[in-house]
Amino acid sequence: MKLLIVDDEPNIRDLMHRYLSLDGIDSDCAENGLSAQRMLASEAYDACLVDLKMPGMDGLSLIHWIRGEGFRMPIIMVSAHGEISDAVSALKEGAQDYIVKPFDPEELVIRLKKLVDAQNLRNLVENETRNKNEDDKQIFVGESASIKRIKEVISKISDTNSTVLITGESGTGKEVVAREIHACSPVKDGPFVAINIGGVPENLLESELFGYEKGAFTGAANRKTGMFELASGGTLFLDEIGDMPLSLQVKILRVLQERKITRLGGTSAMPINARIIAATNKDLEQQVREGKFREDLFYRLNVVRIVIPPLRERREDIPLLAAGILKRLNRQMGSKVSGFSADALQLLCNHEFYGNVRELENILERAVIFSNAEEIGIDDLDLRGSVSLHTQTKEEPKGAQVSDAKSLKDVEVDAIIRSLHRWEGNRTRAAQELGISRRTLINKIAEYGLNL
Numbered sequence: 001m002k003l004l005i006v007d008d009e010p011n012i013r014d015l016m017h018r019y020l021s022l023d024g025i026d027s028d029c030a031e032n033g034l035s036a037q038r039m040l041a042s043e044a045y046d047a048c049l050v051d052l053k054m055p056g057m058d059g060l061s062l063i064h065w066i067r068g069e070g071f072r073m074p075i076i077m078v079s080a081h082g083e084i085s086d087a088v089s090a091l092k093e094g095a096q097d098y099i100v101k102p103f104d105p106e107e108l109v110i111r112l113k114k115l116v117d118a119q120n121l122r123n124l125v126e127n128e129t130r131n132k133n134e135d136d137k138q139i140f141v142g143e144s145a146s147i148k149r150i151k152e153v154i155s156k157i158s159d160t161n162s163t164v165l166i167t168g169e170s171g172t173g174k175e176v177v178a179r180e181i182h183a184c185s186p187v188k189d190g191p192f193v194a195i196n197i198g199g200v201p202e203n204l205l206e207s208e209l210f211g212y213e214k215g216a217f218t219g220a221a222n223r224k225t226g227m228f229e230l231a232s233g234g235t236l237f238l239d240e241i242g243d244m245p246l247s248l249q250v251k252i253l254r255v256l257q258e259r260k261i262t263r264l265g266g267t268s269a270m271p272i273n274a275r276i277i278a279a280t281n282k283d284l285e286q287q288v289r290e291g292k293f294r295e296d297l298f299y300r301l302n303v304v305r306i307v308i309p310p311l312r313e314r315r316e317d318i319p320l321l322a323a324g325i326l327k328r329l330n331r332q333m334g335s336k337v338s339g340f341s342a343d344a345l346q347l348l349c350n351h352e353f354y355g356n357v358r359e360l361e362n363i364l365e366r367a368v369i370f371s372n373a374e375e376i377g378i379d380d381l382d383l384r385g386s387v388s389l390h391t392q393t394k395e396e397p398k399g400a401q402v403s404d405a406k407s408l409k410d411v412e413v414d415a416i417i418r419s420l421h422r423w424e425g426n427r428t429r430a431a432q433e434l435g436i437s438r439r440t441l442i443n444k445i446a447e448y449g450l451n452l
Helices: 010-022 033-042 059-068 084-093 105-126 145-156 174-183 202-210 246-258 284-289 295-301 315-333 342-350 356-370 408-422 427-434 438-447
Strands: 002-006 026-030 047-051 075-079 097-100 164-167 192-196 235-239 275-280 304-307
Touching: 002 010, 002 033, 010 026, 010 105, 026 033, 033 047, 033 059, 047 059, 047 105, 059 075, 059 084, 075 084, 075 105, 084 097, 097 105, 145 174, 145 304, 164 174, 174 192, 174 235, 174 275, 202 246, 246 295, 284 295, 315 342, 315 356, 356 408, 408 427, 408 438, 427 438
Parallel strands: 002 026, 002 047, 047 075, 075 097, 164 275, 164 304, 192 235, 235 275
Antiparallel strands: none
16 A cells, blocks of 8 residues: 655654554655645555645645546545534545544554555446456466466566566466466455457547546546556456557557556546556567567567467366366356266367367356266267367368268358357457458358358
8 A cells, every 4th residue: 555645744744654654554745735746646646645734735625636637546634623614625525534633643544444445445346347256257277387387477476566468379268367467466455457459449449448538529428437547456457469459559558658547538647556467369579570569569568478378288287177167167057067977078188179268168068058967978078069260271081071071161150150159249359269350250140141
């Protein structure tokens, strides 16, 4: 927690600073409102302690300015006896609490922690629709050498705020790793805010990230808080950063360099204190060479690199992953499937899984739905539908029966349907997985008369 103390009396500033430090709370001091404005514009704080009576800009004016600029941190107003009516006015301006001089420093610390915890909770509530339910979250599991190395990296960066870049094929669990990093970090009690860059229309992406002021554009009837602000005190996960348009990349670079944002339609920069984790299934180095991704942004993101190998390269993790997924499916679906037969587990371990962990989840969900036994058997596993365009370029073995082969149309229809299912109807992501453009995918859907 970091606090800003605003008081024109040096003795009080020094006393509060020293007492807060004894409780492990870091604090900066400002001698008046104007000084506080400069500090708030350059540093992110979890709370403010503001004296009511100060020369120049008084406490009420400072609070009015803080809320007008959109800062969300809690504010405690410090007043003297006989100033209670002004303290009430401060609450109307946006202060959350007030304390009367002389006050007990221990009581002040209790109130501060309560207010900061409440603000963190509000951030979490605002992100509820974006985050998965706690019971549905995947757990980062695996005992393969590659996963053990990733866990070691997470452990080493747990006490840092370094930017992390996670790379790997679609469905390997990049968000699961990002959540694990967050859970092991100093900001684990703050919000985890995730945005899929490829899933947001380009014309809406900037406002989603940075927010906007009322009247910034037609239809902006109210101020909107962006994801950088919502992630304050926590982690912002930028999934599929390789899909970010060049026009926006320079603005993200500026945020990483200056740790400040400006809302659309806003005039002043606001400091942010969110950890940034980015992920992509693309080769960013190749995109840099092709001029599709800024080289300076790549190096800003690539401070700590975590590469997640595809599931087919760590088959020893499949039994553990399958057990965890089955437990979660039982909870979600109210089923009571106890496990897998030896043959079924062996079949899973031998499968290629070009869709990685996401494909494994889909296969097991279907198996749970149709299984009539206490455990999943080999007949419950439908791997025939796990079609990936990765496999279509392979040569058929000699002697293969032509009559057993699917037509090209059937293969394409099957691949399209299953890819859209995996991406919950997101055509942009499905097209990327299939290796075609979004327009081509839409044309294929129309050509084959698919009702998707």
